[in-house]
Amino acid sequence: MIIPMTSDIHSDKAVNLVIFTVVEDQVLMSKVWDEDLISPHWAVDPKSRGLSLFVVTVPADDELQSHVQGRRALPGGYLRDNETLKSASQRLLIESLGLSPKIRIRQSGIFDEPERNPLRRELAFTYWAMVDFESVRKSLGGRERIGLELVNNAAFLDLVPELFDKPLEDFDGVCRFGNRLMPKPGVYHKKSMTKDLPTGKILALDYDDMVFYAWRAMRHAFDGKLDPFRYLGVNPLGEAFRLSDAQEFSEVCLGEKIDRDQFRRRVGAIDRSNIRLLQGSVDSSRPGKPANLYSLVTPVDGEDDSLPDDPTRIRPLPRT
Amino acid sequence: MIIPMTSDIHSDKAVNLVIFTVVEDQVLMSKVWDEDLISPHWAVDPKSRGLSLFVVTVPADDELQSHVQGRRALPGGYLRDNETLKSASQRLLIESLGLSPKIRIRQSGIFDEPERNPLRRELAFTYWAMVDFESVRKSLGGRERIGLELVNNAAFLDLVPELFDKPLEDFDGVCRFGNRLMPKPGVYHKKSMTKDLPTGKILALDYDDMVFYAWRAMRHAFDGKLDPFRYLGVNPLGEAFRLSDAQEFSEVCLGEKIDRDQFRRRVGAIDRSNIRLLQGSVDSSRPGKPANLYSLVTPVDGEDDSLPDDPTRIRPLPRT
DNA sequence: TCAAAAGTGTTCGTTTTACACCCATGT
DNA sequence: ACATGGGTGTAAAACGAACACTTTTGA
Numbered sequence: 001m002i003i004p005m006t007s008d009i010h011s012d013k014a015v016n017l018v019i020f021t022v023v024e025d026q027v028l029m030s031k032v033w034d035e036d037l038i039s040p041h042w043a044v045d046p047k048s049r050g051l052s053l054f055v056v057t058v059p060a061d062d063e064l065q066s067h068v069q070g071r072r073a074l075p076g077g078y079l080r081d082n083e084t085l086k087s088a089s090q091r092l093l094i095e096s097l098g099l100s101p102k103i104r105i106r107q108s109g110i111f112d113e114p115e116r117n118p119l120r121r122e123l124a125f126t127y128w129a130m131v132d133f134e135s136v137r138k139s140l141g142g143r144e145r146i147g148l149e150l151v152n153n154a155a156f157l158d159l160v161p162e163l164f165d166k167p168l169e170d171f172d173g174v175c176r177f178g179n180r181l182m183p184k185p186g187v188y189h190k191k192s193m194t195k196d197l198p199t200g201k202i203l204a205l206d207y208d209d210m211v212f213y214a215w216r217a218m219r220h221a222f223d224g225k226l227d228p229f230r231y232l233g234v235n236p237l238g239e240a241f242r243l244s245d246a247q248e249f250s251e252v253c254l255g256e257k258i259d260r261d262q263f264r265r266r267v268g269a270i271d272r273s274n275i276r277l278l279q280g281s282v283d284s285s286r287p288g289k290p291a292n293l294y295s296l297v298t299p300v301d302g303e304d305d306s307l308p309d310d311p312t313r314i315r316p317l318p319r320t
Numbered sequence: 321m322i323i324p325m326t327s328d329i330h331s332d333k334a335v336n337l338v339i340f341t342v343v344e345d346q347v348l349m350s351k352v353w354d355e356d357l358i359s360p361h362w363a364v365d366p367k368s369r370g371l372s373l374f375v376v377t378v379p380a381d382d383e384l385q386s387h388v389q390g391r392r393a394l395p396g397g398y399l400r401d402n403e404t405l406k407s408a409s410q411r412l413l414i415e416s417l418g419l420s421p422k423i424r425i426r427q428s429g430i431f432d433e434p435e436r437n438p439l440r441r442e443l444a445f446t447y448w449a450m451v452d453f454e455s456v457r458k459s460l461g462g463r464e465r466i467g468l469e470l471v472n473n474a475a476f477l478d479l480v481p482e483l484f485d486k487p488l489e490d491f492d493g494v495c496r497f498g499n500r501l502m503p504k505p506g507v508y509h510k511k512s513m514t515k516d517l518p519t520g521k522i523l524a525l526d527y528d529d530m531v532f533y534a535w536r537a538m539r540h541a542f543d544g545k546l547d548p549f550r551y552l553g554v555n556p557l558g559e560a561f562r563l564s565d566a567q568e569f570s571e572v573c574l575g576e577k578i579d580r581d582q583f584r585r586r587v588g589a590i591d592r593s594n595i596r597l598l599q600g601s602v603d604s605s606r607p608g609k610p611a612n613l614y615s616l617v618t619p620v621d622g623e624d625d626s627l628p629d630d631p632t633r634i635r636p637l638p639r640t
Numbered sequence: 641t642c643a644a645a646a647g648t649g650t651t652c653g654t655t656t657t658a659c660a661c662c663c664a665t666g667t
Numbered sequence: 668a669c670a671t672g673g674g675t676g677t678a679a680a681a682c683g684a685a686c687a688c689t690t691t692t693g694a
Contacts, residue, residue, distance in 0.1 A: 010332070013443070081441060084432045107430065110445070112404045121401060123333070125430070244673075262657070264674075288672030289664040564646075582684070584647075608645025609691040 008081035012121060015088045016076035016207070018108070018128040018214035019056040019097065020151065021136045022236040022249060025049060028133075036147070037140050039072075043150040049286075051236075051245070052153035053175070053252045055211050056097065056136060059145050060204045067118045068204035072147065074211070076124070089127035097139045097146065102301070104233030105129045109213040116206050124206075128214035130221075130232040149202060151175050151215060152252050163199070173219055173255040176202065178212040215255075222254045225266075227274040235300050240278055240293040243267065274298055328401035332441060335408045336396035336527070338428070338448040338534035339376040339417070340471065341456045342556040342569060345369060348453075356467070357460050359392075363470040369606075371556075371565070372473035373495070373572045375531050376417065376456060379465050380524045387438045388524035392467065394531070396444070409447035417459045417466065422621070424553030425449045429533045436526050444526075448534035450541075450552040469522060471495050471535060472572050483519070493539055493575040496522065498532040535575075542574045545586075547594040555620050560598055560613040563587065594618055 025044045038044060043052060060073040075096040079088045086105065093099045111124040139146050150156070152175040160174050161167055172180045178193040194201050194208040202208050221231040228250065229235050237245055247263045267273045276297045284290040345364045358364060363372060377392040384393075395416040399408045406425065413419045431444040459466050470476070472495040480494050481487055492500045498513040514521050514528040522528050541551040548570065549555045557565055567583045587595045596617045604610040 012330070082434055084434065085430065085443075086432075110405065110427065110430070112406075114402055114404065123405075242673090259657075260673085261659090261675075284665070286672080287666065287670080289674080291673060562646090579684075580646085581648080581686090585683095604692070606645080607643080607693065609647080611646060 010079040010081070012123065013079040013085075014076055014122050014124040015079060015085055015092055016074045016124050016126045016210055017056070017089060017092055017096070018074060018126055018211055019093075019136070020053060020128065020130045020215075020218055020253075021056065021133045021148070022051055022053050022130070022252065023133040024051055025153075028052070031137055032140060034141050037145075039147065039149050042155075043148075043153070045155060048155065050154045051248050051252050053151040054148035055151050056131075057147050057149045057203065058096070063119055064117075064204065071201070071204040072149070073204050074126075074207045075146075085125050086127070089125075093129070096144070097136065099131060099135055099139070103129050103131055106217065108217045109210060111206055111210065113206070124210070126210045126214055128218055130218060130234045130236075132234050132236060149211075151177060151211065152255055154248065154252065157251070157255070157257065168257055171255070173216070175212075175215055175255045177208055177215060179255070180216075219254055222250045228253070229274055229296055229300050230298070233300055235296055240281060240283075240295050242283055242291040243275075243294055244291060246275065246294070330399040330401070332443065333399040333405075334396055334442050334444040335399060335405055335412055336394045336444050336446045336530055337376070337409060337412060337416070338394060338446055338531055339413075339456070340448065340450045340535075340538055340573075341374050341376065341453045341468070342371055342450070342572065343374065343453040344371055345473075348372070351457055352460060354461050357465070359467065359469050362475075363468075363473070365475060368475065370474045371568050371572050373471040374468040375471050376451075377467050377469045377523065378416070383439055384437075384524065391521070391524035392469070392527075393524050394446075394527045395466075405445050406447070409445075413449070416464070417456065419451060419455055419459070423449050423451055426537065428537045429530060431526055431530065433526070444530070446530045446534055448538060450538060450554045450556075452554050452556060469531075471497060471531065472575055474568065474572065477571070477575070477577065484517075488577055491575070493536070495532075495535055495575045497528055497535060499575070500536075539574055542570050548573070549594055549616055549620050550618070553620055555616060560601060560603075560615050562603055562611040563595075563614055564611060566595065566614070 025046075026049060028038070028044050029046060032038060035041065038054075039057075043054075056075060057072040058075050060068045060071060064073075075092065077088070077092045077095065079085060083091065086107065089105050090101050090103075093103060093105065094101060105127045106129070107125065108128050109126045111126065114121055116122075116124070136148075140148070156176060157168065157174065160171070164171075164174075164179075166181075168174070170182055172182045172189060176194075176199070178191060178197070180189045180191045183189050193212055203211070218232070220226070221228040237249060243264055244260075246267065247258060247260065250263065251258055267275045274297050275294050278293045278295050281293045282290040283293055345366075346369060348358070348364050349366060352358060355361065358374075359377075363374075376395060378395050380388045380391060380393040395412065397408070397412045397415065399405060400411075403411065406427065409425050410421050413423060413425065414421060425447050426449070427445065428448050429446045431446065434441055436442075436444070456468075460468070476496060477488065477494065480491070484491075484494075484499075486501075488494070490502055492502045492509060496514075496519065498511060498517070500509045500511045503509050513532055523531065538552070540546070541548040557569060563584055564580075566587065567578060567580065570583065571578055587593045594617050595614050598613045598615050601613045602610040603613055
């Protein structure tokens with residue numbers, strides 16, 4: 001990528017984007033032909049059906065190649081004079097992926113180690129967003145070699161116990177980019193990042209950390225009494241969906257399994273939920289009892305800023 | 321203040337410190353003679369007894385004077401080549417206040433509006449800490465004219481209902497630098513900063529916002545099941561204290577009133593609390609029934625990094 | 641005897657978690 | 668019939684908020 005050499009570019013202030021997307025394995029298989037764009041190769045299994053959470057990656061800059069052993073990077077760019085970091089991240093979302101500016105973007109971290117980039121001192125600010133897969137798909141591949149790296153799916157969650165020699169319940173969220181353990185008496189949350197894990201580093205430089213922290217932030221959309229669709233500004237499930245699909249969406253984003261009955265009751269508390277039963281429509285396309293279909297009461301629109309940036313600071317809505 | 325003109329200073333990356341301290345009004349009166357250092361003047365009332373939460377301020381830079389109408393600023397400085405922002409904030413804490421590096425510092429915000437500083441484009445990163453009043457006191461005044469600005473105290477909390485025409489329970493935390501309303505059905509948290517309030521701006525530029533967001537972060541030490549002393553790394557209450565003092569400390573920091581019985585029961589849940597009854601010692605120095613005295617089981621030490629940076633991500637400790 | 645502040649008991653409604661059971665479909 | 672997944676009833680446990688009452692001091 002060639003950066004135009006206009007003088008208003010702050011080349012020591014990078015903005016990196018952690019763009020999440022959720023897609024059903026079979027949709028991914030049928031719509032993405034170049035399997036080199038999807039990593040790792042086992043990420044999509046033709047036999048099983050399920051949702052996967054991915055993050056968008058690009059090749060590392062040429063000048064970095066000698067330092068990164070072929071590992072990929074996160075899309076990004078540099079701050080300009082007349083922008084805030086947030087507007088820079090919006091511009092970069094358009095520039096690098098051709099995505100509409102109506103996407104809800106949130107700040108998630110500062111990466112400022114003097115040695116983090118072996119070429120020069122630069123601070124990196126990460127912004128994250130959840131994006132509809134259809135929007136991402138159009139940009140995949142191309143000269144930019146835009147690709148997807150798996151963050152989490154049901155298969156990975158099933159692997160966790162043998163991979164880390166701990167049951168899934170011991171974790172307060174797991175994904176390929178790291179995890180936290182549930183606190184025990186006397187011990188607070190303990191986190192593990194890819195550099196400490198047997199599975200090893202995934203992306204170049206400190207991009208793994210960027211993904212992990214952004215994932216932790218994104219995760220908050222699901223762990224409280226928030227409406228994740230409104231919070232993320234996107235609905236990857238389509239017009240009508242099964243509750244079990246909504247549950248798998250939550251599980252993959254949270255990196256936790258949720259009890260079926262608890263999940264249903266939580267979203268069923270209509271006074272704080274955006275999900276409503278679609279009268280009289282069922283889906284029998286899969287084994288078992290046909291499932292009721294649901295839809296969103298208020299369809300999402302990306303640009304609603306009535307929600308605060310930090311979900312951790314929202315108390316649950318009181319009952320009516 | 322003269323900044324040495326060595327070339328490794330990043331003069332477009334500022335670090336500002338929001339240094340909180342809690343002090344009893346009568347201690348403040350007896351130990352600080354220059355009342356110009358304390359703002360506003362009604363902050364300390366010789367008649368009433370109580371705790372106040374302050375933030376440390378300094379005069380705005382000379383070059384800014386024409387823009388700020390005499391308003392004061394937060395201590396700060398610039399990032400250097402070989403530092404992270406966090407180590408810069410530690411250095412600045414020593415340089416500007418002579419404070420020991422053992423103080424627990426946390427990041428809280430990025431201020432990046434292109435116009436935020438009328439003199440030049442600069443990004444500001446804020447770091448906050450809670451500091452023992454004795455440490456702050458030694459630096460007050462002097463050539464630097466280091467002073468204190470009131471953030472919250474019982475008197476201000478009592479004023480809130482008539483000031484904002486709303487009962488205190490409608491707020492999810494109030495202080496002089498802003499507030500949030502409790503969410504109502506259909507409406508999420510709504511915040512008000514000083515620029516929107518009848519009470520008006522307090523400090524120069526966007527320093528009010530820095531204090532507000534840092535205060536919101538500091539507040540988290542109190543609203544969950546965290547041990548605030550361990551989280552803040554400081555104990556402003558001394559060796560032995562009444563539970564009612566611990567309660568006032570919490571109320572002033574939270575910007576909320578807490579029911580006496582609820583507060584006592586919460587800290588009384590010893591398996592998750594650091595507070596223990598001091599056998600056989602009572603304090604009769606105030607009207608009413610003499611109070612039992614308590615102390616911390618594990619005295620605080622500033623440099624314990626077993627606690628994560630973000631309290632919102634801590635789940636309560638399970639019971640033993 | 642009263643005000644003031646400390647300290648405790650008890651209730652009630654909500655939330656969380658777990659377990660169990662029934663239901664409707666395809667094979 | 669049975670495997671598969673959808674959907675609901677119920678109950679224990681934990682938690683939070685509210686209220687009322689008792690205790691011990693000084694004035």
